Amino acid sequence: SQKIEQNSEALNIQEGKTATLTCNYTNYSPAYLQWYRQDPGRGPVFLLLIRENEKEKRKERLKVTFDTTLKQSLFHITASQPADSATYLCARGEPGGYNKLIFGAGTRLAVHP
Amino acid sequence: DVKVTQSSRYLVKRTGEKVFLECVQDMDHENMFWYRQDPGLGLRLIYFSYDVKMKEKGDIPEGYSVSREKKERFSLILESASTNQTSMYLCASSRRNWETQYFGPGTRLLVL
Numbered sequence: 001s002q003k004i005e006q007n008s009e010a011l012n013i014q015e016g017k018t019a020t021l022t023c024n025y026t027n028y029s030p031a032y033l034q035w036y037r038q039d040p041g042r043g044p045v046f047l048l049l050i051r052e053n054e055k056e057k058r059k060e061r062l063k064v065t066f067d068t069t070l071k072q073s074l075f076h077i078t079a080s081q082p083a084d085s086a087t088y089l090c091a092r093g094e095p096g097g098y099n100k101l102i103f104g105a106g107t108r109l110a111v112h113p
Numbered sequence: 114d115v116k117v118t119q120s121s122r123y124l125v126k127r128t129g130e131k132v133f134l135e136c137v138q139d140m141d142h143e144n145m146f147w148y149r150q151d152p153g154l155g156l157r158l159i160y161f162s163y164d165v166k167m168k169e170k171g172d173i174p175e176g177y178s179v180s181r182e183k184k185e186r187f188s189l190i191l192e193s194a195s196t197n198q199t200s201m202y203l204c205a206s207s208r209r210n211w212e213t214q215y216f217g218p219g220t221r222l223l224v225l
Contacts, residue, residue, distance in 0.1 A: 008153065032212060043117070043203050043216030044156075089155070099144065099212050100171075105155035 002027055004092050004104035012110045019080045021107045023073040023090030030092035033073045035064060038087045038106065047088075048075075080111045116140070117217035119204055124222045132191040134220050136204030143209040145187035147171075147179060149200040150219070156203065162187055163209070194224045 003026040013019050023033065032051045036044035050057045050066045050073065057064045063076040077084050087108045091101040120135035136145065144163050148156040148171075158171030160179040168179050176198060180188045187206075191198055201221050205214040 004155075034212065036216075041219070041221075043205070043219050045216070046213045049212055091156075093212050099207055099210070099214075100146075100158060100161065101214060102158075103148075103156040105153055 002030070002092060002102050004090055004102055006088075006090055006104035006107045008105060008107070010108040010110055012112060013080055015081060015111055015113050017080055019077040019084065019109055019111065021075040021088050021090075021109065023075065023104055025071050025073075025092055029068045029071070030094060032093050033064070033066060034091045034093060034101065035062075035073075035075050036089040036091065038089055040087075044089055077109075080109075082111045082113055085109055085111050117204060117206055117215050119202075119217040119220050121220050122218060124220055126191075126194045126222065126224050128195060128224060130191075130194050130224075132194050132222065132224075134189040134191075134202055134204075134222070136187045136189070136206075136217055137185055138187075138204075138206040138215070139185065140206065140215070141184065142206035142215075143184075144207045144214075145181065146205040146207075146214065147177075147187065147189045148203045148205065149173070149198075150203055151200050159189065194222075196224050198222065199224045 005024045035047045038044040065074045087106040089106040090104045117138045146161040147159045162181040178190045204217040207214045
């Protein structure tokens with residue numbers, strides 16, 4: 001079965017540094033990977049999508065990469081701020097199939113002033 | 114902005130009770146999903162629906178059923194609640210051929 005693995009340990013970084021979160025997948029490459037942000041007690045919010053044929057995608061301070069050789073996506077937040085503290089979820093998707101997603105368990109990021 | 118609302122934020126039920134969780138979206142989305150989220154396990158898909166009256170089992174459908182009588186509304190039913198169904202339940206919706214899902218705020222269910 002297809003799996004998404006994210007580092008279950010929380011990531012603690014200092015404000016202003018770059019946070020890097022890892023998402024590893026098993027078996028064949030998904031058509032796309034998505035990253036969501038989830039704050040405590042709330043539903044996930046979509047951030048970025050990267051397709052299999054894309055190496056990198058950017059949105060403001062966010063950057064996502066997709067490495068099909070390593071079967072990995074990296075999610076970067078540059079110039080991190082305490083407001084970036086949240087849990088970040090990675091999800092793999094397939095075309096068709098009603099766009100079902102398989103989510104990782106998420107990595108909690110804490111940005112300290 | 115897409116809005117997905119869920120009927121309750123917190124719910125406490127007794128073992129054996131029938132539980133209804135409702136989800137409403139206001140963007141005419143074709144697809145709707147029900148997930149449960151548990152620590153360390155992430156989001157797991159219970160059921161989804163791609164059209165009115167249509168439903169498909171997800172990865173963990175046992176103990177649950179769903180109903181979609183109107184396009185905007187998707188209900189999750191726990192026929193006889195059990196303590197192992199204590200969890201956070203999240204509803205989501207998306208357009209038919211659009212990958213992004215929009216989530217509701219979640220319902221934290223406690224079964225005693």
